[in-house]
Amino acid sequence: MSTSRVGLRFFQNSRAAFRGAFRRSGAQGRRFQSSDAAAAEQQSTFQRLWNSPVGVKTVHFWAPVMKWALVIAGISDFQRPAEKLSLTQNGALTATGAIWTRWCLIIKPKNYLLAAVNFFLGCVGVVQVTRIFNYRRSLEGGSAKEAAKDLEHELADSAKAVAKEAVDVVKKKSH
Template sequence: MSYRPASRLFTTFRPIFRQPLLRRRVQTAAPNQAEAQSGFAKLWNSPVGPKTVHFWAPILKWAVVLTGVSDFARPASQLSLTQNLALLSTGAIWTRWCFIIKPRNLFLAAVNFFLFLVGSTQVTRIFLYKQSLKGAGEETKAEGKELKEELQEVAGKVEKAVKQ
C-alpha cells in the first residue's frame, strides 16, 4: 500500500475510470414491430416527424410561400425585385441543401422548391414590366416629337394671326 493519497484514490476508483465515459444507447426493435406500426406511428417516430424541427420548419415556411402567391394579384409595378430575387435564390439554394443534409427532408425540399417557383414567377413579371416600360418610353418619345412639331406649327400660325 502506498502512502500517497492520490495513488490510493486512483487504485480504489480504477474500475470506474476504465469504463467508457459516454455510452450510446442502442435502440433495438424487432423487425416485425417496426412493420406492425401504423402510418401515423411511423410518421410520429420518423426522424423528420412532428417531434422534430425538421417537421415544423417547413410547416411555418409555407406562410412565406403563400404570401408570395398572394402577391400574384399585385401589379408588377409594386413588386420589389430584390425581395423576389432573394426568394428565388434562397428557394434554389435550400432545395439543393435539403437533398444533402441528413435526414433527407423531402417536405422541406418541396417548400423551398415552391418558394423558388414563386420567386422566379415574380422576377419574370418584374422584368417583363420593365421591358414594357422601355418600349413605352420609346413610343412616348416619338409621340412627344410629333406633338412638339404640331405645337410649333400651331405657334407659327398664332404668331402670323397676331401679326396681321
C-alpha cells in the same frame, strides 16, 4: 500471466464502452436491423410519423409547415401589379428556394417536406422576377438585354447597400 489476461479483458471492455459512447441512442448493430424493420412494420402510420427523425414532434416537420406561409404570400402577390413588387425581395426568395432545395436533399436525414416548400418558394420567386423583368422591359420599350442589365445593376446596388449597412453595424458594435 493472469495480469495480462485481466489487462486484455479490461481493454476489450473499455473499447466496447468507447464504441457505445459514440453510437446514436437506439442504434443497434447490423445483425439487429431485421428486427427493427419488423418492429417498424408493426407500428401504425401515426406511430411511424411520430417517431420518425423528421416526424411531427421535430423542427424538421414544423419549419417547412410554417414556411408554406411564404409560398402562399408569394402566390397572393401574383394579383399585385408588377410595378409594386420588390425585385430584391423576390430575388432573395428565388435564391433561398434554390439553395435550400439542394441543401435539403444533401443533409441527413433528407427532409423532402422542406425540399418541396423551398422548391415552390423558388418557383414563386422566379415567376415574380419574370413579371418584374417583363414589366420594366415594356416600360423602356427596349430590348431584353437592356432590361436585364438594369435589373442586374439594381440587384448589385441593393446588395452593396446591405453589405455597407452590415459593415457599419459591426463597426458600431466594436467601438
